[in-house]
Amino acid sequence: MNTNEQKLAAFQRLLTIMDELREQCPWDMKQTWESLRHLTIEEVYELGDAILDNDEQEVKKEIGDVFLHLVFYSRIGSEKGAFDVADVLNAICEKLISRHPHIYGDVKVADEEEVKANWEKLKLKEGKKSVLEGVPRSLPAMVKAQRIQDKARGVGFDWDNADQVWEKVQEEMGEFKAAQTPKEQEEEFGDLLFSLINYARFKGINPEDALERTNKKFIYRFQYLESESAKDGKKMGEMSLEEMDEYWNRAKKLK
Numbered sequence: 001m002n003t004n005e006q007k008l009a010a011f012q013r014l015l016t017i018m019d020e021l022r023e024q025c026p027w028d029m030k031q032t033w034e035s036l037r038h039l040t041i042e043e044v045y046e047l048g049d050a051i052l053d054n055d056e057q058e059v060k061k062e063i064g065d066v067f068l069h070l071v072f073y074s075r076i077g078s079e080k081g082a083f084d085v086a087d088v089l090n091a092i093c094e095k096l097i098s099r100h101p102h103i104y105g106d107v108k109v110a111d112e113e114e115v116k117a118n119w120e121k122l123k124l125k126e127g128k129k130s131v132l133e134g135v136p137r138s139l140p141a142m143v144k145a146q147r148i149q150d151k152a153r154g155v156g157f158d159w160d161n162a163d164q165v166w167e168k169v170q171e172e173m174g175e176f177k178a179a180q181t182p183k184e185q186e187e188e189f190g191d192l193l194f195s196l197i198n199y200a201r202f203k204g205i206n207p208e209d210a211l212e213r214t215n216k217k218f219i220y221r222f223q224y225l226e227s228e229s230a231k232d233g234k235k236m237g238e239m240s241l242e243e244m245d246e247y248w249n250r251a252k253k254l255k
Contacts, residue, residue: 015085018071022079033076040069052212098122120154131155143208145197162202169195217255224251 002010021028043065050058074085099122101107102115109115120131128134131151135144152158159165172195176188200207225247226236234243 014067014071018068018075022072022075028072031072031076033073036069036072040066043069048212052209052216098126116150116154117156120151140208142193142197142211145194146201146207149198149201159198159202162199165195165199165202169199171195220255221248221251224254 023029043062047059047062047066050062070088071085074083074088077088078084097104099119100115101118101122102109107118109118123134124131131154132148135147135151139147149158159168169192172188172192176185176192179185179188197207200210225244228247228250229236229239229244
């Protein structure tokens with residue numbers, strides 16, 4: 001592993017390259033916070049894919065891409081006279097020190113749950129009107145539900161155990177089945193999903209990761225069905241469900 005001096009030198013190298021690109025490259029010179037936003041979101045999703053694939057080299061590459069974007073935003077902030085990268089880093093350092101009084105103060109905690117609870121209480125003391133203010137509005141709905149539940153738990157608003165949550169899942173399933181109109185069905189389905197995400201949290205399952213792994217599994221099996229049936233001279237859309245199931249079941253044995 002690199003020494004702290006080498007790490008600092010590498011970060012300085014990135015800052016220098018960012019300055020050169022911003023001053024000399026026509027594309028980089030044109031970028032704004034707004035133009036970079038969707039690209040940053042894409043880079044974060046690519047990092048998420050690499051993590052799910054457990055591809056260490058790809059994780060390293062994607063972290064680099066995210067680093068670049070953070071430095072880019074900071075450089076633009078400096079040009080605006082709003083802040084620079086030192087301000088950004090010092091601000092997060094101060095926040096981390098403030099939010100970890102059990103490390104940098106005299107507060108005692110017993111476990112991770114107390115740390116999380118203290119974190120949310122400290123945020124309220126800092127002027128937040130709601131513990132849910134920190135949940136980004138633009139998060140995907142499933143991730144947002146998970147973060148909402150995590151934050152509510154941080155201030156003690158939660159079920160006692162997984163059995164209670166499972167009872168709620170069954171209750172919501174019954175209400176969904178009983179729903180009559182499309183509007184009612186949509187509302188009850190949303191409640192059912194929210195309770196399932198809650199149950200996953202109690203079981204230590206990340207619902208977003210779980211669903212994405214299922215997506216990847218489905219893609220692999222479906223593409224196997226497409227390729228293997230084509231080798232046998234068959235065409236998608238012309239096979240019976242029973243014929244497709246044969247290929248699907250073969251794919252299940254592989255992955």
